[in-house]
Amino acid sequence: MSVGGINVLVDETRAIQDGKRAPLLSVRGVKTYYGNIIALKGVDLDVHEGEIVTLIGANGAGKSTLMMTIFGSPRAREGRITYAGQDITRVPTHHIARMSIAQSPEGRRIFPRMTVYENLQMGASVNGGTHFKEDLDRVCDLFPRLRERLYQRGGTMSGGEQQMLAIARALMSRPRLLMLDEPSLGLAPLIVKQIFSVVKELNERDGMTVFLVEQNAYHALKLAHRGYVMVTGTITMTGTGRELLENPQVQAAYLEGGRH
Known part of the structure; x- marks a missing residue:
């Protein structure tokens, strides 16, 4: 587990040469603004093929902003976003939607x-x-x-x-990449379990890669292979789903009363 996010820019070609699997989705140093207000403060995040990766954090932490920035609206002012080896940082949203990336938005x-x-x-x-x-x-x-x-x-x-x-x-x-933004928000526990069950089935049966933004940290981390914690536009912690579930800081901040 690492704290403070990932600080090293991974060059895709070098990663392949070194025998490492390059991520399907890579976010490096991304900063996003609403006017003069900075919402994302240099975010680094990876999603590899076949993974379920979750991003947890409090309401207003910037989770949905990151999801929308990956899709090109709002546009990242600084940093780089790559998908399947292609830089999509400046690609229009309607073109991104045709690149085998699908988003189920918040709300x-x-x-x-x-x-x-x-x-x-x-x-x-x-x-x-x-x-x-x-x-x-x-x-x-x-x-x-x-x-x-x-x-x-x-x-x-x-x-x-x-x-x-x-x-x-x-x-x-x-x-190829399914992005889900707060799929459990405002839903009854039985429906939440059904939706998370479908996500698990899509990943295990079809090998679908999933990037999941969630406030329901317990269910999200239980499902995910890896997770990231975001606080006020910054990645503060990353690890496997189990590591984050067992982390005392995560438990105190996000898991109290979250086991439904």
């Missing part, structure tokens, strides 16, 4: 007036909808409730059903 942000089916069509449109029927069956197997609601407007569903739809919509693009 779900489904299209409330569209049916479940139409929302899923929107997700599939990123890759042309080539395998729509196959992918529709797949996400409905993961979330059987959606099959029952296919022709219901998204805005009339419960919060848990809308969260299932947001994740399913992201999956319709067949992502």
Whole structure:
């Protein structure tokens, strides 16, 4: 385990030459501002192929800002973001969405007036909808409730059903990297367990790489291979999920009352 984040810039070519596996997603020295206010203060973070990596921290720590910065909105003012060996720091958001990266954003942000089916069509449109029927069956197997609601407007569903739809919509693009921003926020414990179970299944069965931003530290770290702790825009700690679960500082700050 290391404290204070990762301070060494890893050159991808050198990493391969040294026999090390270069990360699928690499964030180096990223600083993001809202006007003159700095939200991310030089963030370093890696996600390797096949991993579940979680980022935990208090509300307002900058977790969602990092997720959105990776996707290009807001844009990083300093630093570098690479995905699959390509620098995406200045790539437009709509181009990033076509690079096998999918995001389920905080607050779900489904299209409330569209049916479940139409929302899923929107997700599939990123890759042309080539395998729509196959992918529709797949996400409905993961979330059987959606099959029952296919022709219901998204805005009339419960919060848990809308969260299932947001994740399913992201999956319709067949992502190599799935980014989930606060998927458990405001949901009943039973729904939270179901969603985390699906994330685990996607990773173990399909080998999907997942970057998970969560306030529910207990469930997130229990699921994750590795984790990072963010405090006011800075990575303060990193380690395996188990190491962070057992860390007294993490327990005191993030796990009290979090075991649902």
